[in-house]
Amino acid sequence: MTRHNERVTTTSADSGRPRTRAGGARRRGKGSSALASERREHLVRLAAELFAEKGFQATTVRNIADEAGILSGSLYHHFDSKESIVDEILTGFYNEIMAAYRAVLDKGMNPRDTVAGLVRVAFGNLEPHRAAITVMQNDWNYLKGMDRFSYLIKSEAEVEKMWVDTLSAGQKQGLFREDLDPKLTYRMIRDTIWVAVRWFKPGGRLDAQGLADHYLKVMFDGINVH
Amino acid sequence: MTRHNERVTTTSADSGRPRTRAGGARRRGKGSSALASERREHLVRLAAELFAEKGFQATTVRNIADEAGILSGSLYHHFDSKESIVDEILTGFYNEIMAAYRAVLDKGMNPRDTVAGLVRVAFGNLEPHRAAITVMQNDWNYLKGMDRFSYLIKSEAEVEKMWVDTLSAGQKQGLFREDLDPKLTYRMIRDTIWVAVRWFKPGGRLDAQGLADHYLKVMFDGINVH
Amino acid sequence: MTRHNERVTTTSADSGRPRTRAGGARRRGKGSSALASERREHLVRLAAELFAEKGFQATTVRNIADEAGILSGSLYHHFDSKESIVDEILTGFYNEIMAAYRAVLDKGMNPRDTVAGLVRVAFGNLEPHRAAITVMQNDWNYLKGMDRFSYLIKSEAEVEKMWVDTLSAGQKQGLFREDLDPKLTYRMIRDTIWVAVRWFKPGGRLDAQGLADHYLKVMFDGINVH
Amino acid sequence: MTRHNERVTTTSADSGRPRTRAGGARRRGKGSSALASERREHLVRLAAELFAEKGFQATTVRNIADEAGILSGSLYHHFDSKESIVDEILTGFYNEIMAAYRAVLDKGMNPRDTVAGLVRVAFGNLEPHRAAITVMQNDWNYLKGMDRFSYLIKSEAEVEKMWVDTLSAGQKQGLFREDLDPKLTYRMIRDTIWVAVRWFKPGGRLDAQGLADHYLKVMFDGINVH
DNA sequence: CATGAATGAGAGTTCATTCAT
DNA sequence: GATGAATGAACTCTCATTCAT
Known part of the structure; x- marks a missing residue:
């Protein structure tokens, strides 16, 4: 259980990633x-x-x-x-956020509320997983080249599907504008949220949920006066 | 004329940054x-x-x-x-975009058109300066620690002022909603644009100006149906 | 205790010279x-x-x-x-010789005996600190350009003062000729001693104290027959 | 005559030192x-x-x-x-000083005056050949390892013979003290003179001949009052 | 004669990692 | 569990030298 390199990904089968030094006998009292x-x-x-x-x-x-x-x-x-350390950091983050995303979807709300829920989940992770998100933002380009982190790509694809499906459903139900590209829109929303980690300071003027509110306003209704 | 480390920053006085090996006599034909x-x-x-x-x-x-x-x-x-190479890359990018931003402001348009203009300038740089922008996105965290790149911080501050002033003016003129934080809004806009470099592929479904249009729609009016 | 770059200079306060990599926690057993x-x-x-x-x-x-x-x-x-290695070499030499010089002065002998004592101390270091002295002779021109070795200059100044004071006192007491420039004389003596490191071979015909005797004879009474 | 690497050593036959690129046709008007x-x-x-x-x-x-x-x-x-440049520098110096030394010997003076003459020649070279002497002092250790500069060792041996012979003759004639080792004494004298290049400043309080006088006083009669 | 571009060898240094104690 | 010494590969950068133009 406390072996090196432990990672529990609830999503993907933990298939085939190398596990160095795994064989050795290592038992311990509780x-x-x-x-x-x-x-x-x-x-x-x-x-x-x-x-x-x-x-x-x-x-x-x-x-x-x-x-x-x-x-x-x-x-x-x-x-x-060193890699296995960052792996642990990222896995912890992904496990939590994936579970939270799924919980939102499982509520079966209308697309607008679902989108709001997803956004709030994301902003809610800004503080507890600040480091992991920062690493993802800054070092993704480097990490993505390593087989070991392919699971991140899979998770990302799953998240994209959640969002695109929700946005499309919203369009069909007349909640969201028809002239938007769901995929493009998703990417913008995603990036805008995560990139906030670069300047978000816990304990600043706005907390994470304040930020989420601000962001939802802009996202839903734009910056124009209507 | 062809000395090492040549950089023309139109913004900041080029004061005191080191210019290695420059001292020797070096004059040239044409x-x-x-x-x-x-x-x-x-x-x-x-x-x-x-x-x-x-x-x-x-x-x-x-x-x-x-x-x-x-x-x-x-x-x-x-x-x-190696640093002086990346310096040259970033300087080229900053010189161009700063000039383009200033050109937009110099037109003296209303805040809404100014914002649109700034957004279009930014997206317009996505393709020609793709590499520079990517480096800024991914390696900023590393580069910012070096004195040599302090000029980037200065330029960034100047850009922020352009945006925040424009957004605030728009609010005063009743064009933009009063309940937005200009600084926060600017940051979101900025990040959303630049981060697009991660997935933007020239020659894809949408070109940079198509992206800009899509983005302006969402930014001005939100994703909701009104 | 076993940190990098350890140097104990008894002369100068160890102020401000950099101590790379030292910051980390590093405590040890015994x-x-x-x-x-x-x-x-x-x-x-x-x-x-x-x-x-x-x-x-x-x-x-x-x-x-x-x-x-x-x-x-x-x-x-x-x-x-590499520098810190040579630093260690030179520091070891300087610490020892400075202490030995001071010990001679502290005896409060007459100037002639003091000079003889200083000369013997110097020659006495020829063998145990042969390498350090050789480096000083051959590479001083290079090392003196580095901030790190400024302490050598300070020590050198202190030594010069010891000698010049002693020589001047000897003149006042009628022991040494009046028509000598103390500073010039000191430099000649100093250089003549140290430069011997270039050809001095331990185990040769004369040992270091034999050399010192020979040198003192010439220095005090010249090569002429009186 | 103006070929690369020209060196005219009057002492040693110019045997066998490599002469790169020597063959090429190179003729020119005067x-x-x-x-x-x-x-x-x-x-x-x-x-x-x-x-x-x-x-x-x-x-x-x-x-x-x-x-x-x-x-x-x-x-x-x-x-x-690069080597051939320093070669030229050193050759020029050696040619001149060897000729001057021989001229002194050729006068057939008594040993005391001969020694004085040799000392004056040496000090007289301090200013015009300051650079060459400095290089000899500081870089000799490095240069001596190269075959190309073996001629320096030969010249040095010749000079040593001149001095030792003169000093020994002086002892035999009752001019110099019997209890001196001629070889040792020569080395001290030689080193003391050349090493002065480290601090000798042309245009200072004492010119080269003033230095020579000071030095001869000490060398002949010592620093003691008699 | 000089330029400007390149070579090729080697310099000091860094760093993730290993392993006997 | 931790230490301390070492590995080995790679890194940025330097420099004397060559040579076509």
């Missing part, structure tokens, strides 16, 4: 396991901050180790590799 | 200058493509040299450093 | 420290030999690593840079 | 030859200044070319290599 897990999560959080601040490539494993007060080699007791 | 400049620009374009594709850090100078069919050391005949 | 220090000193000695033999610039870090039987990159586990 | 020679000498002087200031290794051919207002490649119209 108590220490929990402690180990805590330590591990702590390290992941430290790493996430650094990745967000300086970028994945620019962050060295020594940076992370320094922050944790250990030597860089010692990190390899907890993680297979 | 004809060769144009040829040298062509070669140089060719190399810059090659580098821009690679930076856009793989990221600034992940692109090695050998990658660039390989692409140009020369050895990595030979690049240093044309450029001081 | 026993290993001594071993680490031994390894480090061994490497410093190897490097010193090479610097003395081939010059600082002409000695590559790969040369040093080869001599130590490791890879060049591994040196950076122990030292920040 | 007038242009003189001009070329002037240009060449100018470049050598520029290079000598730089070598003296920064050291041979630390001076790049670009440094030299910059100083001359040309491109680095253009230097190779005048010289085979």
Whole structure:
């Protein structure tokens, strides 16, 4: 359970991604396991901050180790590799947001309320998953080249389908304008939300839900006076 | 004329940024200058493509040299450093877009048309400056830490002022809704436009101006049916 | 305790010289420290030999690593840079000799005996600090250009003061000829001693103290028969 | 006559040192030859200044070319290599000083006056050959490793013989103290003179001959009051 | 004679990773 | 679990030198 590189993706079968050093015998009592897990999560959080601040490539494993007060080699007791750390960060984010998105859809609301719900979910993740989202924004171009992260592409495709279906349904029901390209519209909405992570400061003038409200206003009715 | 590190920033006084190796006597005839400049620009374009594709850090100078069919050391005949190449890319982009933005403002149109004009300028740069914009999107977090690129921050501030002033004027004239935060709105608009570079493919279904039209519709009137 | 770049200069306050990579948390037990220090000193000695033999610039870090039987990159586990190695070499030498000089002065002998004492101290360092002195003689011109080594200039000034004061006092007391320029005389003495490192071979006909005796004879009474 | 790498050593047969590119046909009218020679000498002087200031290794051919207002490649119209430039500098110095030393010996004076003459010759070269002497002092360790400069070692041996013979003769004639080692004494004298180049400033309080006088006083009679 | 572009070897340095203790 | 030493590959950059124009 606390093996290296653990990732539970609820969406895709965890097929075929490599799992280095997996075979070794590693059993432990329950108590220490929990402690180990805590330590591990702590390290992941430290790493996430650094990745967000300086970028994945620019962050060295020594940076992370320094922050944790250990030597860089010692990190390899907890993680297979630098990649597996960022993997853990992103997986955590994706698991949560996918579940939240599905919960919105499962409510079976009308398309307008569904869209509002999805937007609120996204903005709601801005604070708790700030680091993961920042990494996605800044380092996606680099990470996407690695087989290991192909699951992100799959999840992204699933999210796109959720949105496009909802937007199209909204058009059919006369809620949304007919002259919009659902795919294009989705992309704009998505990007606008996530990119906010670059300047959003928790504890600033507006909190995440205030931002969501502001954004929904513009998105639904535009900036013009009608 | 063909000195290393040449950059003409129309905005900021070019004060104090280092100009390596420039000191020596270097005067030249005339004809060769144009040829040298062509070669140089060719190399810059090659580098821009690679930076856009793989990221600034992940692109090695050998990658660039390989692409140009020369050895990595030979690049240093044309450029001081890897940084000075990306500098040239970004400066070219900023010089052009700043001039275009100012031209829009100088027309003295009403705020709505001005906003439309600014948006069209931005989308219009998506194709010719695709690489530069991609680098800005993906590597900004890394580049911003370097003194050398502080001019980008200055330019960015100037652009923000253009937008915020225009949006505020529009609100005063009753063109834009009063309940919008101009600064927040600007940021959303800005990010939404630039981030499009990630998926925009020249020669696709919509060209840049088609995108601009689509975007202006949503921005001005929202996705709702009124 | 075993941090990189450690240097204890007893003369100058260690103000403001950079201490790369030092920031991270780094605390240690005790026993290993001594071993680490031994390894480090061994490497410093190897490097010193090479610097003395081939010059600082002409000695590559790969040369040093080869001599130590490791890879060049591994040196950076122990030292920040090539410069920090030579720094360590020179600091060790300066700390020792400054202390020895001060000890001579603290005895409060008459100027003639003091001068003799200083000369003997200098010659006495020829063997144990042969490499450092050689580097000072051959590479000073290069090293003096670096901020990092400004402490050498300060120490040198302090030494000059010791000598000039002693020589002047000797003149006042009628021990040394009045028609000598103390500063000029000091420089001649100093250079004559240190430059001997170029041909002095430990285990040769004369040992360092034999040399000192020979030199003192010439210095005090000249080569003429009186 | 104006071929690359020209060196006329009056001492040693110019045996076997490589002469790159020597074969090529290169004839010229007398007038242009003189001009070329002037240009060449100018470049050598520029290079000598730089070598003296920064050291041979630390001076790049670009440094030299910059100083001359040309491109680095253009230097190779005048010289085979960086080494051949320093060779020219040192050869010029050695030719002159060897001739001057021999002239002193040829006067057949008594050993004391001969020693004084040799010392004055040496100090007299401090100003006109400051750069060459500086290079010898600072870069000798590096240059001595190259076959090309073996002639320096030969000349040095010849000079040593001149001195040692003179000092020994002086001892036999009862002019110099018996308890001195001639070889050791010679080395001290030699080093003390040349090393003065490090701090000797033309136009300072003492000119070269003033320095020589000061030095001869100390050397002959010591610093003690008798 | 000079230019300008390129070569090719090698420099110092970085860094993810391994592993015996 | 952690240390500390090391690996090995790669990186940016430098520089003497060559040569077609």
